[in-house]
Amino acid sequence: MLRLIKSSFWSFLSVLVRAISSIAINKLFAIFYGPNGITLYAHFQNLISIVTTVPDGGTNIGIIKFLASGLGEAKMYKQYFWAGAALNVVCIVSALGVIFGFPGYYLDAFLSALSGSDVWLWCLSFGAGSLLLTLNLQLQAVVLARRELKWHVFSTTIMTLGGAAVVYFTTGNLPIVQVLLLVLGAQAASFFLMLGVLYFKKLLPSFKNVSIPRAVYKDLWKYILMALSAVVCLKLTNFYVRDFVISRLDLYQTGLWQAVVKVSENYSTVYTAVLGMLYYPRMAAMVNEEDALQKFVRNTFYLIFPTLVIALLLVYFLRDWVLLLLFNEDFVQAAYLFDYQLLGDFFRMWSIVLTNLIVVRAHVKLYIGWQVASALLYITLVSVLIDPFGLEGITMAHAIRYAATLAFAMLYYNKYIRL
Known part of the structure; x- marks a missing residue:
């Protein structure tokens, strides 16, 4: 302790x-x-x-x-x-x-x-x-x-x-x-x-x-491939979606959505940094101790739930103030986009506890397949939802994308979270 x-x-x-x-x-x-x-x-x-x-x-x-x-x-x-x-x-x-x-x-x-x-x-x-x-x-x-x-x-x-x-x-x-x-x-x-x-x-x-020996390079090369797939899928997907939104709406509307995304990136960076320092190294140390790893992942998965809920609710209630602090009064009108953005962030941040298992076990094919499927799902959802719902359709797509990610992770790693 x-x-x-x-x-x-x-x-x-x-x-x-x-x-x-x-x-x-x-x-x-x-x-x-x-x-x-x-x-x-x-x-x-x-x-x-x-x-x-x-x-x-x-x-x-x-x-x-x-x-x-x-x-x-x-x-x-x-x-x-x-x-x-x-x-x-x-x-x-x-x-x-x-x-x-x-x-x-x-x-x-x-x-x-x-x-x-x-x-x-x-x-x-x-x-x-x-x-x-x-x-x-x-x-x-x-x-x-x-x-x-x-x-x-x-x-x-x-x-x-x-x-x-x-x-x-x-x-x-x-x-x-x-x-x-x-x-x-x-x-x-x-x-x-x-x-x-x-x-x-x-x-x-x-x-x-x-x-x-070549085996050492091979071990590390798996992680490089996973990093490359994440970079390509995330960067290209974000670029494509941003360009698509600009073409369907305009620069001003896209800017409002991007302001909310920037806020999301700020608190997400804090969260992933803490997990990167505390959670991942301990998982890696237990990778060959299955019982200890299952117990550690299970405890972390359920312990982090109330923390995420409280933190994201705090962001929700302070959303106007946060937009004023980081930007100016012109961006306060984007506050309504936080509804689905925060919901999607909750699913994404909670799922990281489980998707880190893919990384620590170096399941390269699974990781690349998941990244590609997630990117394609997001692009499809945005193209379908943007016309009827406007900017909110993009945040809806974000929420659905990571709800699917969390559901997949919970089903695939069911034994790690089974009570």
């Missing part, structure tokens, strides 16, 4: 720091650079996510699973650590290749303000910063697998506060394209601190005489 309380404290602290820093850095960009600055910062974040999403959502999830489930000693530990690093570098180089291969699409907003050698220097700095930031996420995954949560919080704090500090102390006196690189540099610098932490904690294995 004491260990759980300590883990919960560090998890809460990490989420709190990230939330405050995210709000602060957005406010600072808005103050110093206005709406254009916010747009460029959001675009820059999207670029970073292209590089980091597959390594962090794929390889690092696999690293947590294998290093937390009894493979964290000597030879096996070294193999999974360095195999993960190698695969992450491949993912990073591939993602940077895509970005630099289509500079007109991905980088024009930044490079148009530069000339000559400054373009190459900017690209080089972006690539180096992205590499260090992504590798730092792997080091964070290692300490998470070894349940060294305070060091995970330490790294997260340095990353998030460092970025906010850069914007604060430059006070808008530098061109925004330079400030964005400085923010990335401040976040990437955490890599060197974490490198020292792992060395101090004896979690940094030697590279000497490393021999990695």
Whole structure:
């Protein structure tokens, strides 16, 4: 119990720091650079996510699973650590290749303000910063697998506060394209601190005489495939639906719906971060202990129910205030969209407790099939419901999609929640 309380404290602290820093850095960009600055910062974040999403959502999830489930000693530990690093570098180089291969699409907003050698220097700095930031996420995954949560919080704090500090102390006196690189540099610098932490904690294995069998790469590759399927299905589906809504309604109406989606993303990020730090590593550690895993999943599934209900009801009753806080009075009229949005979020967030079993057990075909089926169902529902119900039809589709996800998860993993 004491260990759980300590883990919960560090998890809460990490989420709190990230939330405050995210709000602060957005406010600072808005103050110093206005709406254009916010747009460029959001675009820059999207670029970073292209590089980091597959390594962090794929390889690092696999690293947590294998290093937390009894493979964290000597030879096996070294193999999974360095195999993960190698695969992450491949993912990073591939993602940077895509970005630099289509500079007109991905980088024009930044490079148009530069000339000559400054373009190459900017690209080089972006690539180096992205590499260090992504590798730092792997080091964070290692300490998470070894349940060294305070060091995970330490790294997260340095990353998030460092970025906010850069914007604060430059006070808008530098061109925004330079400030964005400085923010990335401040976040990437955490890599060197974490490198020292792992060395101090004896979690940094030697590279000497490393021999990695193909089976290790195969184990981690499954998680990369799952991450790729999730990225493709989610990103492409969201892009298609957003474009479809714009074509059927207009930019203003779409903006109202997107404001509600942004609110949803904010509290969902907090929820998934807590589960990622507390729930998934413990599941991974129990993956070979079926009775203990069933008991842990069952207890978590029913314990989290009232917490979700209370939290989402609080958002519902404060929806007008939240829209005013994050946006302005023009968006308050979107409050009616919270009805089905929150219902769908409840189904989605509760189902994660069970769908994490697909990930921890690396059921690749099931995971990809579920992602594809979920995306197709959502697209179909939106196309059917948008005409009779307008914007509310999109949130209805969201609710039905995740009600189906929860029903599938409860049926498939029935033995894990049977009382």
